[in-house]
Amino acid sequence: MILTCPQCATRYQTDAALFPADGRKVRCGKCGHVWHQEAPEPEAEIGTSGTAPARPAASVPETIAPGNAGRGAEAAAAELATAPPSAGLGERLATAIGWLGLAAILALIAWSTVAYREAIASAWPQSSAFYDAIGLPVNASGIAITNVKSSHDVANGQLVLIVSGDLVNITGRAIHVPVMRVTLSDRSERQLDGWDFSAGAKMLQPGQKVVFTTRHANPPASTQNLKVMFAEGGG
Numbered sequence: 001m002i003l004t005c006p007q008c009a010t011r012y013q014t015d016a017a018l019f020p021a022d023g024r025k026v027r028c029g030k031c032g033h034v035w036h037q038e039a040p041e042p043e044a045e046i047g048t049s050g051t052a053p054a055r056p057a058a059s060v061p062e063t064i065a066p067g068n069a070g071r072g073a074e075a076a077a078a079e080l081a082t083a084p085p086s087a088g089l090g091e092r093l094a095t096a097i098g099w100l101g102l103a104a105i106l107a108l109i110a111w112s113t114v115a116y117r118e119a120i121a122s123a124w125p126q127s128s129a130f131y132d133a134i135g136l137p138v139n140a141s142g143i144a145i146t147n148v149k150s151s152h153d154v155a156n157g158q159l160v161l162i163v164s165g166d167l168v169n170i171t172g173r174a175i176h177v178p179v180m181r182v183t184l185s186d187r188s189e190r191q192l193d194g195w196d197f198s199a200g201a202k203m204l205q206p207g208q209k210v211v212f213t214t215r216h217a218n219p220p221a222s223t224q225n226l227k228v229m230f231a232e233g234g235g
Helices: 073-082 089-115 115-124 125-131
Strands: 002-004 012-013 025-027 036-037 143-155 156-167 180-187 191-197 209-217 224-230
Touching: 002 125, 002 209, 180 209, 191 209
Parallel strands: none
Antiparallel strands: 002 012, 025 036, 143 156, 156 209, 180 191, 180 224
16 A cells, blocks of 8 residues: 655555544654555456456555655554654744743833833823832933032021022923922931922923022021922922
């Protein structure tokens, strides 16, 4: 009996007795393709009244798959019938590419979330709590308060606290400057005094920096800490 792989056309010669009436599954030893091989049709019996002329058997070259050289045809067919089917190379490659693509997308999302956190927090202030929780505090206002300094002066017999610093627009868009606030606290962080003031500029263009100054008479003598922030939404 001659078997031919429908995938790569490799041919095998085996014993027809190995196949039951309903056929069996076989796997090509060369390309791995699995198919259901039907049993051969039974040969018609020759009547007793006559004798059919003898015909020479067709000579079909036997092809043995790699790894079966030097073994009998029956052993090769048994191996083909019992070997488990394997996934095609194309299917495995497509699955691997799919997982790699998903991993790349997730990595890009994670990188963008960190790299553009200032812009995200500016557009969505509620995200500031998430960034604070993972140790990446952000400035949701989009305006950085830098170079804060304090000094004292005396005016009309009163001690005056002078607070100054810079406001810098760290975004790529114009931003409204909110009202600012100064708070004074003691050594235990208990608030002693505070006041609101205007920075002197209503809008900041991208990258623009302005200097602010505010004065406050008779600050508490026990003041140890000074903090400058935005009165609207913090800063």
